[in-house]
Amino acid sequence: MEIIPKHCQYLPGWLTTTEADNAFKALLEEVNWKCPKIRMFGRWIDQPRLLDWQGDNPLEYRYSGQTLVAQPWHRAADAIRRRLEHTTGIRFNTVLLNYYRDGRDSMGWHSDDEPELGKDPVIASVSLGAARDFAVRGRLQPDEKYKLTLEHGSLLWMKAGFQQHYMHAVPKRAQAAPRINLTFRYII
Numbered sequence: 001m002e003i004i005p006k007h008c009q010y011l012p013g014w015l016t017t018t019e020a021d022n023a024f025k026a027l028l029e030e031v032n033w034k035c036p037k038i039r040m041f042g043r044w045i046d047q048p049r050l051l052d053w054q055g056d057n058p059l060e061y062r063y064s065g066q067t068l069v070a071q072p073w074h075r076a077a078d079a080i081r082r083r084l085e086h087t088t089g090i091r092f093n094t095v096l097l098n099y100y101r102d103g104r105d106s107m108g109w110h111s112d113d114e115p116e117l118g119k120d121p122v123i124a125s126v127s128l129g130a131a132r133d134f135a136v137r138g139r140l141q142p143d144e145k146y147k148l149t150l151e152h153g154s155l156l157w158m159k160a161g162f163q164q165h166y167m168h169a170v171p172k173r174a175q176a177a178p179r180i181n182l183t184f185r186y187i188i
């Protein structure tokens with residue numbers, strides 16, 4: 001059994017395989033995937049993945065020197081949002097979609113703690129496609145480490161306290177098939 005960090009719940013098979021397959025295919029083919037540059041250490045660089053930001057207009061999200069303006073909801077993302085609101089009892093008005101094309105695509109260490117997410121945000125993360133590691137470490141105790149495997153159709157429900165206590169990352173790996181992750185958020 002995997003030991004999981006505090007302040008979160010992992011629900012494998014939250015979507016059925018057919019539901020997850022259909023959502024993955026539709027999002028892969030129909031989302032207008034982009035690769036906006038971010039500012040790191042004084043330089044503009046490509047992010048190692050593609051992304052899209054969707055939500056209730058005209059919400060904006062700022063991180064690493066870029067501003068994303070919400071695009072209209074894709075019907076598959078909106079259907080997952082409705083399901084999530086039922087499961088969690090929480091409202092979400094935006095989603096960040098990340099498309100990891102292969103094992104070279106990744107997400108660096110960070111916490112989702114931008115001011116527009118509010119003081120102690122709840123974030124619901126739905127994974128589609130290839131399973132990838134989700135690494136977690138304590139912000140104050142970097143030796144406190146966890147590694148979850150986020151599977152096709154799973155939900156990782158990051159509850160109040162998670163972003164304050166931990167950082168997370170999706171490391172590169174030698175080989176990986178495509179994966180899409182959707183993190184649903186509430187922008188205030």
Ligand SMILES: O=C(O)CCC(=O)C(=O)O
Pocket residue numbers: 096098107112125134150168169170181183
């Ligand atoms: O791809 C993932 O599972 C993580 C995505 C993530 O960390 C984020 O969107 O902030």
